Amino acid sequence: MSGLQLSGVSVSRGAGPVISDVSLSLEEGKILALVGPNGAGKTSLLESVSRVIPNSAGDILLDGESISKWSRVQRSRAGIAHIEQGRAIFPSLTVRENIMLTARTDAVLQEVLASFPELEKRIDAQAVLLSGGEQQMVVLARAFASKPRFLLIDEMSLGLAPVVFMRILPVIQSIASSGVGVLLVEQFTHLALGIADEAMVVSSGHVSHPQGPAKALEDDAELLRQAYLGG
Ligand SMILES: Nc1ncnc2c1ncn2[C@@H]1O[C@H](COP(=O)(O)OP(=O)(O)OP(=O)(O)O)[C@@H](O)[C@H]1O
Numbered sequence: 001m002s003g004l005q006l007s008g009v010s011v012s013r014g015a016g017p018v019i020s021d022v023s024l025s026l027e028e029g030k031i032l033a034l035v036g037p038n039g040a041g042k043t044s045l046l047e048s049v050s051r052v053i054p055n056s057a058g059d060i061l062l063d064g065e066s067i068s069k070w071s072r073v074q075r076s077r078a079g080i081a082h083i084e085q086g087r088a089i090f091p092s093l094t095v096r097e098n099i100m101l102t103a104r105t106d107a108v109l110q111e112v113l114a115s116f117p118e119l120e121k122r123i124d125a126q127a128v129l130l131s132g133g134e135q136q137m138v139v140l141a142r143a144f145a146s147k148p149r150f151l152l153i154d155e156m157s158l159g160l161a162p163v164v165f166m167r168i169l170p171v172i173q174s175i176a177s178s179g180v181g182v183l184l185v186e187q188f189t190h191l192a193l194g195i196a197d198e199a200m201v202v203s204s205g206h207v208s209h210p211q212g213p214a215k216a217l218e219d220d221a222e223l224l225r226q227a228y229l230g231g
Pocket of ligand 1 (some may be wrong): 013014015018036037038039040041042043044045
C-alpha cells in the first residue's frame with residue numbers, strides 16, 4: 001500500500017490523551033483538510049506524524065511500513081515535511097538564501113520559484129522586509145524545496161487576513177498538483193475545504209466526521225456544525 005496512513009492513532013500530552021483512535025489515509029498529489037474547533041488536537045496529530053511527539057497507541061505507516069518508531073530525522077529524510085505553527089523565516093537572510101537552505105542547487109531554486117511568482121520578484125529582498133503573506137510563501141517555498149512526498153501544514157493563515165491567505169491557497173494547490181500529499185490544518189475552514197480533495201473533522205481528540213469528500217462538508221453547513229460539536 002503506498003502513501004501515508006494513520007491507523008487508530010492516539011497521542012498523550014501532560015494529563016492524558018489529546019488524540020484518541022484517529023485513522024486517515026493520504027495519497028501523494030491529494031489534499032486532505034483536517035478541521036475542527038480550537039483545542040481539538042489537530043496540531044498534536046500533525047506533531048505525531050512528523051515525530052515532534054510520539055504516538056501512544058495505533059500505528060503510522062509509510063507505504064505500508066510502520067514508521068511509529070522512526071525518529072523525526074528519519075521521517076524527514078523519507079519525505080515527510082512539517083510546517084509548524086508560527087512563521088519560521090530567517091529574517092536577516094534574503095528570500096533566495098532562505099530557500100537555498102533546503103533547495104541547495106540553483107536548478108531546484110528555479111524549479112520552486114516557478115510555483116511562487118510573487119517571490120520571484122522579491123528574491124533578493126531581506127525576508128524581514130516582506131509582508132506576512134510573503135513570509136509565509138517563503139516558509140512554504142522552503143518546505144517545497146526539500147522535495148517532500150508529504151507536507152503537513154499547520155495553520156499557515158495564523159495572523160493573516162483571509163484575503164492574504166487566499167493568495168497562498170493556489171500555491172498549496174500547485175504543490176499538491178506536482179505530486180505532494182498535503183495534510184492541511186486550517187482555521188479558515190471553508191477556504192481549506194475549497195481546495196481540499198478530502199476532509200475530516202476532529203473534535204475533542206476524536207474523529208467526529210470521518211475522511212470523505214471535502215465537498216460534502218463544504219456544501220452542508222449543518223453537517224459541519226454537528227461535526228464541530230462532536231458529532
Ligand atoms: N505542550 C503541551 N502540553 C500539554 N498539553 C498540551 C500541549 N500542547 C497542547 N496541549 C493540549 O492538547 C490539546 C490539543 O491541543 P492542540 O494544539 O493539538 O489542538 P488544536 O486542534 O491544534 O488547537 P488549536 O486550533 O487551538 O491550535 C489541548 O487540550 C491543549 O491544551
